[in-house]
Amino acid sequence: MALLATHRERVLRAFYPKRGYDYNLRQGKAAISDFRKLGVSAQPLADLMLHYVECGVRFTNDYGDINESFYYSLEGMYEQALVLMREAKLLPEFAERSHRVVTDTRNIGWGFHDTLAELYEQYYG
Numbered sequence: 001m002a003l004l005a006t007h008r009e010r011v012l013r014a015f016y017p018k019r020g021y022d023y024n025l026r027q028g029k030a031a032i033s034d035f036r037k038l039g040v041s042a043q044p045l046a047d048l049m050l051h052y053v054e055c056g057v058r059f060t061n062d063y064g065d066i067n068e069s070f071y072y073s074l075e076g077m078y079e080q081a082l083v084l085m086r087e088a089k090l091l092p093e094f095a096e097r098s099h100r101v102v103t104d105t106r107n108i109g110w111g112f113h114d115t116l117a118e119l120y121e122q123y124y125g
Contacts, residue, residue, distance in 0.1 A: 001044055003035070003038060003040070003044075004035075004040075004044045004047065004048065007031045007032070007034065007035040007048055008047075008048060008051050010027065010028070010030075010031035011028045011031045011032070011048065011051050011052050011055055012051075012055055013027070014026075014027040014028030014031065014052075014055070015028065015055040015056060015058070015059045016055070016059070021063075023056075023059060023066075023070075025056075025070065025073050028052050028055070028056075029052070029073075029077075031048070031052075032045075032048055032049055032052060032077075035048055041088075042084055042085075042087070042088035042090060043088070043090055043093070045084060046081050046084050046085050046088070046090055046094060047094075049077055049080060049081035049084065050078075050081050050094060050097055050098065050101070052074075052077050053074050053077050053078045053081065053101055054097070054100075054101060056070070056073070056074040057074070057101055057104050057105055057108075058104075060105075060108050060112075061104065061107075061108070065108065065109050065110065067110075068110055071108075071110045071111075071112040071115075074112070075112065075115050075116065075119070078101065078116055078119055079119050081094075081098075082098065082119060082120075082122075082123040085098075085123070086123055091123060091124065095124060098120060098123075098124065099120060099124070101116060101120075102116045102117050102120045
């Protein structure tokens with residue numbers, strides 16, 4: 001789906017711009033909001049939401065701990081994605097990626113890993 005690829009690129013560029021090193025969470029969330037407004041089904045929307053979290057986790061692992069509001073944004077998006085996946089019965093399809101997000105945060109501070117692990121456990125048990 002070309003639309004998904006375009007919006008995935010927008011999310012990626014929110015964390016890894018072509019120039020400079022500064023992330024822009026607002027741009028990443030705007031890409032998701034714009035995609036949602038297109039009336040897409042739950043599967044590609046959940047994919048994009050999880051991609052946002054994956055990009056943020058990768059960014060943190062690349063550059064070190066960021067700040068609390070950064071992690072709150074990722075935690076919120078992770079939970080929104082899990083809610084959508086549960087409602088659309090997509091949890092099995094995204095189980096591996098959802099778990100990888102948690103394992104990839106083991107060494108990140110601010111209680112980030114613990115929050116994601118609790119959310120994962122809540123939805124995947």
